[in-house]
Amino acid sequence: MKLKQKINQYISDALANAAINVEQVNVVEAGKPEFGDYQFNGIMPLAKKLRRNPREIAAEVAEQIDTGGVIRKAEVAGPGFINLWLDDIWLGEETGRILSDPRIGVEKKPDPVxxxxxxxxxxxxxxxxxxxxxxxxxxxxxxxxxxxxxxxxxxxxxIGDWGTQFGMLIAYLEEIGEDTGSENLKDLEQFYKDAKGRFDEDAAFADKAREYVVKIQSGDPHCLVLWKRFIDISLGHCEEIYEKLNVSLAREDVxxxxxxxxxxxxxxxxxxxxxxxxxxxxxxxxxxxxxxxxxxxxxxxxxxxxxxxxxxxxxxxxxxxxxxxxxxxxxxxxxxxxxxxxxxxxxxxxxxxxxxxxxxxxxxxMDKGGRPFKTREGGTVKLADLLDEAVVRAKEAIKAKDAYDPAALENLARIVGIGAVKYADLSINRESNYIFDWEKMLSLEGNTSLYQQYAYARIMSIFRKYDGEIRGRIVIGNEIEHRLSLLLLRFDDLLERAAKDAAPHQITSYLYDVTTLFMRFYEQNPILKEEVGEETRQSRLALSALTANVIRQGLSILGIGVVERL
RNA sequence: GCACCCAUAGCUCAGCUGGAUAGAGCAUCGCCCUUCUAAGGCGAGGGUCUUAGGUUCGAAUCCUAAUGGGUGUACCA
CATH class of the missing domain: 3.40.50.620 (HUPs)
Structure with missing residues (x-):
């Protein structure tokens, strides 16, 4: 649901009814709860042009806002802001609707490219x-x-598969034999060093390497076979990494x-x-x-x-x-x-x-000290090693290690560890340098993937205990339910903006808001307790389910998994 | 030299394109488990948004300069 667009329309209509001409209406999410859900700030710039008192104009516009359905209240505040409150009944209906929608209310672009x-x-x-x-x-x-x-x-x-160094690598691959070569290629770094070593020490080898460069480029069949073999093995290594990273790059994307x-x-x-x-x-x-x-x-x-x-x-x-x-x-x-x-x-x-x-x-x-990320010896850190370490560290960090059999623990550690590495990276503005800090990303507090995964697991836990179908409507009963519903309804707007700006951190930031708000909701609003009435219970179950859907879908876009139990 | 990017709490970062009293998380100090997962929640302290001008109803956000930091600068990719 394009929520903001919808609100903008209400304001546009009101402006038109008040006979005020504005090219582009743009409401923003209100800065504070006491300012409502959305605010329209566009009156003040207008006032000057019209040589009128902004509060007066705002009052005229607010008067025209249709408060019969989506918007419950429109109020003029400060020098000429118009604060808007959304209607609880409408919010309940809409959240209920997107709960039964596999796309969680996120519309497909009408003009895909x-x-x-x-x-x-x-x-x-x-x-x-x-x-x-x-x-x-x-x-x-x-x-x-x-x-x-x-x-x-x-x-x-x-992929970089062309260039002078390939002559050297192929000459070496041929020299040690393809079968041995495939084995040795497991460590490409070493293979490259070995090849370079031969290149430097043996003039005949060096000549052969140079010859190979020319031959590859002129399409010599034998050299091309070797070259392709080399690329195939090397690409296989990359695919192992992609697999570990849960990144969906495939052969056909090359x-x-x-x-x-x-x-x-x-x-x-x-x-x-x-x-x-x-x-x-x-x-x-x-x-x-x-x-x-x-x-x-x-x-x-x-x-x-x-x-x-x-x-x-x-x-x-x-x-x-x-x-x-x-x-x-x-x-x-x-x-x-x-x-x-x-x-x-x-x-x-x-x-x-x-x-x-x-x-x-x-x-x-960067490393924790703000210097380019290197091994202790000053070399480049291999991705395979980094990811292995992430899994090991995640396993260490998992609280109830003993509750899992080894295979389950391994799987869990993989989802948690890889998720942590990815989330930490994606959660900061991509343009700034990024400080890689194991403790922070696996400290499991604050804006991390584990916090999301934990919230998700908590919701799953509720449903295990409840063990039934949700069969009621969402009825907003308090401020926190109001805010949670509204936030969940903003999912579409958020994704659209993140796509436009190519900014994954907007997604993590949003998910963190959702999760934090849900945690508060969870603490303050009992669901399965005896004293909770059936209508309220069903409503809260529905809100929890919707929250889980948003977390799962959001993390899925980031290529991060969720677990049923943590 | 020239060009581009960055500067927000002790640390790591948000801040929705100019809106109201600048927000989180770590860390510090309290409080809350007989209660759906406490890997949680609630609260407190912590700021000259690097500096100086300018633009205007209104600036962390836009413009100019300064300072500090980063990066790039003709046959590598």
């Missing part, structure tokens, strides 16, 4: 490390979110760098035709106005750079895939690169005017 989301993008020459974490989980969350809202999301995993290889000359040609190319210091470049650094399209030696690949990918995504929104979930440090590439794509007509291009930038992952 094709969206390409480019995320994760691991390098096939290296094992996935913490540097890939944020892109992977933020990108996956946005994909889930937009899919849920009805857009046609095309996930694109732009559109590797190499895929664009044959399209690169066409990009150059297209830019040249548009008269965008200029030779500079031997390289083919595009110079943009007000940019001191050109975008190099083709190097002096004929080779291509990643800007060219990105342009080819942009063309492919808009022209072939038909995307109207193309989102890159990439480290904020590449802002300059994307700004330039997007401009080149637009100015050259490679991508149409109607396509939204966005760089979904995120900050760097």
């Amino acid at each position: 094709k969206v390409v989301i480019d995320y994760s993008g691991p390098n096939m020459a290296k094992q996935m490390h913490v540097g890939h974490l944020r892109s992977t989980i933020i990108g996956d969350t946005l994909s889930n979110l937009l899919t849920f809202l009805g857009d046609e999301v095309i996930r694109q995993n732009h 559109r590797a760098e190499s895929f664009y290889n044959e399209k690169l000359p066409k990009v150059v040609e297209a830019l040249d035709k548009k008269g965008k190319l200029q030779m500079s210091e031997g390289a083919k470049c595009v110079f943009l106005e007000d940019e001191e650094i050109p975008v190099i399209i083709q190097k002096g030696d004929g080779g291509y750079l990643y800007a060219t690949t990105d342009l080819a990918a942009l063309w492919f995504r808009s022209e072939v895939l038909g995307a109207k929104r193309i989102s890159y979930v990439v480290d904020a440090r590449q802002a300059g690169h994307f700004k330039q590439v997007f401009r080149v794509a637009r100015e050259s007509g490679l991508v149409g005017e109607d396509v939204l291009l966005e760089h979904i930038a995120f900050g760097t992952m």
